[in-house]
Amino acid sequence: KKCTTDDVEPMVFVLPLVNVLREDERKQEFSRESLLSGAPEHTEDSWQVPRLVK
Amino acid sequence: MSNYITEIDQKCEIAVDDTILIKDVECTAGSRILGGFVPLFDAEAVERIKKAGYGIKGKTNVGEFGLDIIGETSYYGEAQENGNLIGAAADEVKNRKVKAALCVDLNGAPRRAAAVSGQTFIKPTYGTVSRYGVIPCACSGEQIGVMSDSSENTKKFLTIIAGRDDKDGTSLKNDSYDYESKTELSEMNICLIKELLDAADEKVAARIRSVVNFLEKSGAKTEYISVPEVRYAQAAWQILLAAETCNNISRYDGVKFGYRTPDYKDIDELYIKSRTEGLGILSKETLIYGSDVLSKGRYDVCYDKALRVRRVVMDKMKDVFGKYDAVLIPAGSTFEYKKYPLDKAFENVYKESLFTAVSSITGMPAIVSCGVQLVADHLNESKLFEIASKLDLSEVEK
Numbered sequence: 001k002k003c004t005t006d007d008v009e010p011m012v013f014v015l016p017l018v019n020v021l022r023e024d025e026r027k028q029e030f031s032r033e034s035l036l037s038g039a040p041e042h043t044e045d046s047w048q049v050p051r052l053v054k
Numbered sequence: 055m056s057n058y059i060t061e062i063d064q065k066c067e068i069a070v071d072d073t074i075l076i077k078d079v080e081c082t083a084g085s086r087i088l089g090g091f092v093p094l095f096d097a098e099a100v101e102r103i104k105k106a107g108y109g110i111k112g113k114t115n116v117g118e119f120g121l122d123i124i125g126e127t128s129y130y131g132e133a134q135e136n137g138n139l140i141g142a143a144a145d146e147v148k149n150r151k152v153k154a155a156l157c158v159d160l161n162g163a164p165r166r167a168a169a170v171s172g173q174t175f176i177k178p179t180y181g182t183v184s185r186y187g188v189i190p191c192a193c194s195g196e197q198i199g200v201m202s203d204s205s206e207n208t209k210k211f212l213t214i215i216a217g218r219d220d221k222d223g224t225s226l227k228n229d230s231y232d233y234e235s236k237t238e239l240s241e242m243n244i245c246l247i248k249e250l251l252d253a254a255d256e257k258v259a260a261r262i263r264s265v266v267n268f269l270e271k272s273g274a275k276t277e278y279i280s281v282p283e284v285r286y287a288q289a290a291w292q293i294l295l296a297a298e299t300c301n302n303i304s305r306y307d308g309v310k311f312g313y314r315t316p317d318y319k320d321i322d323e324l325y326i327k328s329r330t331e332g333l334g335i336l337s338k339e340t341l342i343y344g345s346d347v348l349s350k351g352r353y354d355v356c357y358d359k360a361l362r363v364r365r366v367v368m369d370k371m372k373d374v375f376g377k378y379d380a381v382l383i384p385a386g387s388t389f390e391y392k393k394y395p396l397d398k399a400f401e402n403v404y405k406e407s408l409f410t411a412v413s414s415i416t417g418m419p420a421i422v423s424c425g426v427q428l429v430a431d432h433l434n435e436s437k438l439f440e441i442a443s444k445l446d447l448s449e450v451e452k
Contacts, residue, residue, distance in 0.1 A: 001285075003283075003286045003363050003366055005363060005365075005366060008366055009362070009365060010365070011361055012194065014194065014368065015181050015224075015432070017224060020224075029095075034094055035094070037092075038090070038092055038311035038312070039310055040311075040312075047309050049321050050318065050319070050320050050321050050324060
């Protein structure tokens with residue numbers, strides 16, 4: 001059976017939460033070293049992938 | 055095989071699903087593609103459990119990203135009992151190896167596991183438990199819940215983990231929640247949805263009938279109603295789940311963390327082979343379906359339509375809860391899930407989600423106890439705990 005939705009607004013979130021904002025705040029929770037530590041391959045300061053531009 | 059991907063401390067009494075982060079402990083979400091991923095922080099729920107003085111025994115195995123029926127798609131193996139799938143966390147709780155387990159309910163897997171193992175599981179109202187530190191998939195519906203041996207213990211551990219968390223943008227404002235009952239079971243009106251009862255097997259239907267008899271004897275009123283919208287909920291939730299999962303899983307590319315194929319000649323091959331080898335068939339099918347429903351030409355008739363259907367289902371359920379305190383339905387089609395060829399997973403998971411989709415798509419709380427599922431209106435967990443606390447399997451089956 002078809003569900004008629006012509007006059008129904010889309011519902012993205014199930015609860016009436018809108019514009020959940022906070023003040024911009026600069027912080028560094030994790031060091032570059034720790035963020036790189038999980039990568040399969042990395043240099044001292046970057047993730048490493050095969051060369052893209054030949 | 056062990057129920058744990060990683061054991062942390064045998065003496066501790068809380069298990070945590072492997073879709074929830076624990077600092078410095080490998081987290082795979084049941085997928086090869088996250089093999090070797092070691093988180094840098096604890097999930098908020100884990101932090102709260104630790105702060106309350108409990109230790110974590112280990113990370114329990116889950117189906118890949120929690121998408122499946124009951125853990126059968128894990129890359130690392132599934133928990134079984136007498137040839138039936140049971141779910142690793144449920145197995146630990148059932149055998150009293152832990153007091154409780156934190157499980158992510160994405161598409162009903164922990165609810166089905168609780169039903170087949172006779173344990174209690176609550177999926178709380180969306181937004182009441184922080185999702186900070188959960189491996190994300192279907193963000194608009196997934197929730198951390200608690201599995202335990204009784205409604206009392208389930209309530210105790212949910213009280214610990216629930217409450218406002220600024221780190222989760224979908225967290226509700228209450229700092230804590232009171233789950234103590236204000237309505238006695240004898241004063242409650244409970245309805246059953248015919249369409250879901252008709253879809254379950256005879257053992258499940260018999261259990262539902264026993265629970266109805268027990269509730270009636272306890273003074274509660276029960277009534278059978280028709281809610282055709284449950285079929286809409288099933289179809290719409292599959293679309294939303296696939297679309298959101300597709301977006302979230304796109305981050306696993308073999309570059310920043312997790313699995314990378316050992317053999318590649320350029321960046322394209324790195325991406326393709328890492329994902330081909332790293333993801334299981336259900337995840338791949340979900341990704342393809344999710345990409346399809348979000349694509350130009352299909353977005354309006356699939357994704358946008360599903361968002362509108364979500365409102366139709368929500369309005370219907372709000373109407374139902376205007377008259378009834380809770381809905382009693384099966385948690386799944388059966389109490390005996392067997393292993394099956396995984397090329398059937400997408401279809402099988404869809405069929406099974408019929409019973410869990412209403413709560414998933416609306417964010418309404420659901421509890422599984424004595425093998426049956428009860429759903430209530432948002433923030434009405436206290437009613438669910440009241441009913442579950444009175445349900446005693448030996449009494450129910452008299």
